[in-house]
Amino acid sequence: MCAVDSKTDYSNFFSDDSRKYLDELFKGFKETVKLELYTEEGPHEEFNRFAMNICRALAALCDKITLEEIPFSDERAQKNEIIVSPTILIAPDKYDLRFLGTPSGEEGRAFIEGIHLASIGAESISKSSMKILNMLQDRRDIKVFASPACPYCPGQVINAFKAAIGCPEYVSAWCVSTQENEEMAENYLVGSVPHTSINDDVAFVGLEPEDKFMAQLLHLKSLDEIMEGQGVFEESESEDAEVVDVDLVIIGAGPAGMSAGIYAARSGMEAVILEKHGVGGQVALTPKVENYPGFSDVGGLQLAEILSAHARIYTEIKQFVDVKDVRYGETIEVETDRIVYRTKGILIATGVDVKTLDVPGEKKFYGRGVSYCATCDGNFYRDKKVYIIGGGNTALTDALYLKKLNADVKIIHRRDKLRAEQALKKSVAAEGIEIIWDTVVTEILGEDSIEGIRVRNQKDGSESVLETDGVFVAIGHIPNTVIAGKLGVEFDSDGFIKVDGAQKTSVPRVYAAGDITGGVRQIVTAIGQGSVAALTAFQDFSVMGD
Template sequence: MDEVYDLIIIGGGPAGLTAGIYAMRAKLNTLCIEKENEGGKIAEAGIVENYPGFDNIRGFELAQKFVEHAKKFNLNITHDTIKKIDTSDRPFKVIGENNTYTAKAIIIATGTKDKKLGLNEDDFVGRGVSYCTTCDAFFYLNKEVIVVGRGTPAVMSALNLKDIVKKVTVITDKEELRAAESIMMERLNSAENIEVITNAKPLKILGSDKAEGVLVSIDGEEKEIKADGIFISMGHIPNSEFLEGSGIELNKSGFVVVDKSCKTNIDGIFACGDIAGGVLQVSKAVGEGAVALASASKYLNSLK
């Protein structure tokens, strides 16, 4: 594309949309590029109870409010899958599947994606295996399901399912299942239809035409645990593959390294939200979106 934008925001989740709202109010020529649906992974959450101003709201509804707010300010959002950022020259080039975009400054807000087991689960996705409880829970109304995972993601999945399915069996390879918030563990432990199996290492998804259960190893002994559906909740990894070779510094886990002003190691490039690591919470993402835009604005003013 011939147009040179003041700012390109890569990612249309809470962090990216917040940056976009502030950018439009600052009258910056801005383009937001989102791979899939605007709103980010918060749309997959069940009930959100820890975002200020909403004591109880569905994740999908909260995501839609972010999108509606951004569009109210006429944020230009396009859909493309970004393959590479070329930082070798100024202005920067953002190379996607559909187009190449050019900008004086970039904010990276691409978030995270679901971490896989690394077994044979890909053979059963859509056929009894899912990563999204809020998307697929009602397919298992009054049936028995398994959640394979660790920590807060596994606990959240079990709580999202408990009022829909007949029984939830949580399988974790850890000695103990823990969540970031004690209230979540209280709800898990008080649920009569949730069973937790610890020290269980998943070995294989069972089934032929569809998933029928999980083969696990407990204290060296193999055991088959059967269910109608399987939800994988192992946590998240950063969407940062497209940054390889860009010169933008990543830590050993693949998250973008930033300072307190959301600046990366390259002047004019910033990162915010889950892609920058730390606590993966929507309130943090929103705050960092505002900080990243303030830093980008200061940088753009310096060019003048």
């Protein structure tokens, strides 16, 4: 058992950029948070060591974080029902928040934010969430299964942590890393992350808005099953919310949004970036990027971190913040859970979401054999048979990624030619990945989990059934235009926001950049559009005056 306070050995564990971000985060800490790290010698020694290092580093950097290292032989391990090494308890004197496994990658983001939330306490919980949590009258034990490469996972973990902090007498929240806990993930039938289990009985797949998460936690059923008229979402918080004045609100922290943040700040504007999920957008879901100038071969998540570190030098990025409403007027109001931003203009960089097949069985097996994110879920399909549906860059990139995981992967494409870049075509050919041409999936088959797919040849109409363990859908994207729709901007025939060469929409002082505008959807074009949009906003606001 060891109390750790060394600032010398662990102060350089994080990069300079990460330390700057953490220093800013630590300034908002209120109460001291104790971490208890439980470890047991054995096959997980590498994971134990990483968990120990990150915990020691955090304790060295912040005087409001303390750490105690406890072996499995200690009676507290049995008392706290510690079953996995390593396990980290966050503020165990107040809450049942714990991390099972090593908090690396995106899981590390959730871990650090969890510590932050524990320090702030119930003040971090919105009024609407507290209203729901106050209705609880019996236990809610939450397990969120996550992976280091899943950018959606931190948001769902934070939802769970907020529930446990808002209602500690009834709610526990565990983040379970599937990287080290494969057997546990199998027992819970996890096929896609984030996967949320409540009371080991009810399960939901995917990242959900906070209010939806809380409602499902209360009723132990999906939102579609919850009867209308419950009133759990009716209370508006805008009257009591903090009001913050900024020059430009940027919605979306993908390449376009982060680039805009840099250029806005350098132009002298005060800007804020609001991101519903984690930073990076579609880039963070890309296993490998080979066409970004200056980086011949870089991981998508790594590139997203590089971009976000640069953007944070100039402007604040608020992650896991959902925009509830926007109200257009001489001053535009952007409402979130806790803050109403009053701004001269809005830059919409909300990107795109995946397009679904819309075939029988797709919804049923989502998270149990059907996935839309190879980076998030590929690890579940090592040494298994999978099909990639699609013929563009994403489909081929996913196929190559799964091939490296030793999956038996084939591509199904509805045409006789691929739409992907030539370099990706050559890589797929070199790996010997088979492509089934002129074929579409018409049904996904199985009982409790996926067993096969029914396909139809487009040319001769013949049908057949192919056995498989998983299907990864990569057939394109649809724009996220809910906020744009509220502002009344004009869309093109495919549903993307219409912009001119200066990134102006049809509504004055509303700009758009990145994938949401359609056209050539690449990282470099998104960054260019984001910078142009910010400079255009600066010019427009300069004419307006103060």
